[in-house]
Amino acid sequence: MTGQSDTVLDVEALDVRYGPVRAVRGISFGVARGGITALLGANGAGKSSTLMAIAGVVPVASGRVSLFGKPTAKTTPDAIVRSGVGICPEGRRIFASLSVEENLIVAGTAVATPQVAATRREEMMERFPILGERRRQLAGLLSGGEQQMLAVARALMGAPKLLLMDEPSLGLAPQMVDTIFSIIEELQREGISILLVEQNAALALEVANHAVVMANGEIAGQGAPADLAGDTLLKSAYLAA
Amino acid sequence: MDQLLQQLINALSLGGIYAMLALGLAIVFSIVGLINFAHGDIMTFGGYGIFLSMVFGFPPIAALCIGLGAAVVMALAMERTAFRVMRGADVISLLITSFAVSEILKVLFQNGISARPVPISFPAAWSGSYQIGGMTIGVAPTASILVTIVSLGCLTFVLRRLAIGMAMRAAAEDFDMLRMLGVRANRVVAAAFAISGLLAGIAAVIWTAQRGSVDPMMGFFPVLKAFIATVLGGLGSLGGAVLGGFVVGTLEVLTQAFLPDALAPYRDAIVLSAVIAVLLVRPDGLLPARSGARS
Secondary structure, eight states, X not given: OOTTOSEEEEEEEEEEEETTEEEEEEEEEEEETTOEEEEEESTTSSHHHHHHHHTTSSOOOEEEEEETTEEOTTOOHXXXXXXXXXXXXXXXXXXXXXXXXXXXXXXXXXXXXXXXXXXXXXXXHHHSHHHHHTTTSBGGGSOHHHHHHHHHHHHHTTOOSEEEEEOTTTTOOHHHHHHHHHHHHHHHHXXXXXXXXXXXXXXXXXXXXXXXXXXXXXXXXXXXXXXXHHOHHHXXXXXXX | OHHHHHHHHHHHHHHHHHHHHHHHHXXXXXHHOOOOTTHHHHHHHHHHHHHHHHHTTOOHHHHHHHHHHHHXXXXXXXXXXXXSTTTTOOHHHHHHHHHHHHHXXXXXXXXXXXXXXXXXXXXGGGGOEEEETTEEEEHXXXXXXXXXXXXXXXXXXXXXXXHHHHHHHHHHHHHHHHHXXXXXXXXXXXXXXXXXXXXXXXXXXXXXXXXXXXXXXXXXXHHHHHHHHXXXXXXXXXXXXXXXXXXXXXXXXXXXXXXXXXXXXXXXXXXXXXXXXXXXXXXXXXXXXXXXXXX
């Protein structure tokens, strides 16, 4: 297989274990180049564990994760990010005691030269004007939606080819949820592939071109969003929306 | 009045040393959750660096620079050999590792150099004094205060203005997130140890310049006071460490200067009782760390 395959992420028979607990049980799926894969399911289905294993934050117990055609065995999160991945983790995890601008400076240190990082910071503040207005403010004082924008901007500082997003809409006001989803669509139009973990299945199915439904660490079904949305059994069983 | 100003200078001078040591402890603790008991030995190693380079005939200023470098190298070596393999272990395991490192170094100092104090002869002018408005002020305490101010100023600049400093503040808040931004954990940790070693080296320079000798326990007692300062200020809080250092230094100088002779043997007990009294009222310290204690 060459690097020019049609997927940027391939997960094969992935297992994630926390001690004796098998949180993820032999799942396989992928993210197409330029596509959005939505990873759906109830709380505790293993979505975040899957994402964290791809990010290298929790170990892969067995199975294989390949990024851009290369297996990522025994790599650390920082190496995975430097290979072209952006991570927006659950809970946003912005650095609350740093200013908005400092958050972006830190995010640029490892993934861009100082000049490129400075240019990208300005681009981010143009793309998200609220961040530009609040650049000197402590990030902890931003609203939830603004913090999510900062988390996205931070993940974009390395100009990633693949973005891993964990629950970007969680805890946000409905209007802000719409904003975040339009940002997701915009990023896709710019050519960034996205793995989107979401509890808001209805919205996720609108933007995704592939959907994976997880339950109890396994895949309950996957396919095109239109097919899944029509699958009433799957929908009533696993998708609260 | 003269007496009070004199003591104020002594308090700032001693407090500054404690503040820099406490800051070194706090920077490492805030990032890797290590309470580095061997921090005092970094300072001692810096002292021996000064001693040995003088023995080998380096001029005093060069010797001080070598001492600084020795402390930084020792801090980095400790991190690389002892603490990196223990990364992510709980606070107690890390603390015990640092005890071991400290004991090993003390034995090496005792057997490799001498268990007794070795003298360092600096130029006489360094231990002299000067007159301002009829008051006699020591050169060494003055220099020590200036060095402290410059060091704290530089450190503030690094932490506030440079990307590596921002990354260290970010690491103190959420180390795992920093790695999810592509930052190599080892670099940030090494930077934290290097800074803490540099601060211990500066403390060693001031300490030896004032006392003129080095012994294997040189760093132990000042770092013990610095520990108390970090707890008093709020464990893991950098501002708290500096404040705690100055408070402990001031209490010590004031009790030494103004306590009646009969109570003098109880000096440490009185200072530490005052610290306990503060902690009873403010259990998290004077300036608690924002994110609370991390492990």
